[in-house]
Amino acid sequence: MQTKNPDIKKTKFTLLEKIYLPEILKGLWYTFKQMFAPNFTFRYPDVRWNPIAAFRGRPVLVERDDKAGERCVACGLCARVCPPMAISMQAVETELEQERHPLTFEINMLRCIYCGYCEEVCPEEAIVMSKEYDITYFSRESAIMDKQKLLVPAESVKDRLDFLRKFKNDIRKESDQVANVQP
Incomplete structure (x- = not known):
């Protein structure tokens, strides 16, 4: 048995509200507004996307500033930290x-x-993730990148190196702030 509560009033709907016409019109308005909004897509082969500095594309080895080889000191940290064990070096x-x-x-x-x-993990900033995202291979052998295929000049990944320096400095500042907080 239901008891009637005098504080609860029954809402009276108009005829338009009963047939959901305002909601249908709102949905149509939103649909038409989106139909004539500008596109967010690129015409891919013709227009290339320029990724932001935080984008992680194909890993590359960075040349030294004097162009006399790579920055890598063969510490092996990158090979040890790689989850799928994709990196090997001697x-x-x-x-x-x-x-x-x-x-x-x-x-x-x-x-x-x-x-x-x-x-x-690289202490020398020798291996960085480039902006290259359109990567295709026609054989398994061509997918194994050796040192010569991986080497790129430092100027080509300058924005990524700047991003990494800023990112690592921000992490150090946060860890210093946490260390300075005493309970």
Whole structure:
């Protein structure tokens, strides 16, 4: 048995509200507004997308500023931190200022998941994620990138290197602030 509560009033709907006409008109208005709004898509082969600095594309090795090889010192941190184990390298000792460098450095792009861990852990900023996103291979062998295919000049990834420096500095500042907070 229901009891009637005097505080609850029954809402009276008009005829338009009963047949849902205002809601239908609102939906039609939104649909027509979206139909004539500008597109957010590109005509892909003709117009290329320019990714932002935070975009993680194909990993590349950065050349030293004097163009005498790669920045990599063959520490192996990138190979250790890579979840799918896509990076392999062999180190060799040298007499130069840079004591070690990779004799071979390979990234299996079929395994790479573009996580960016390799660039985060690299102490020399030698491996970074480029803006290259349109990557195709016609054989498995061509998907294994050796050192010569991976080397790029530092100028071509300058905005990514600047982004990484800012990102790492922001993380250091946050960790310093957390360390300075005493309970």
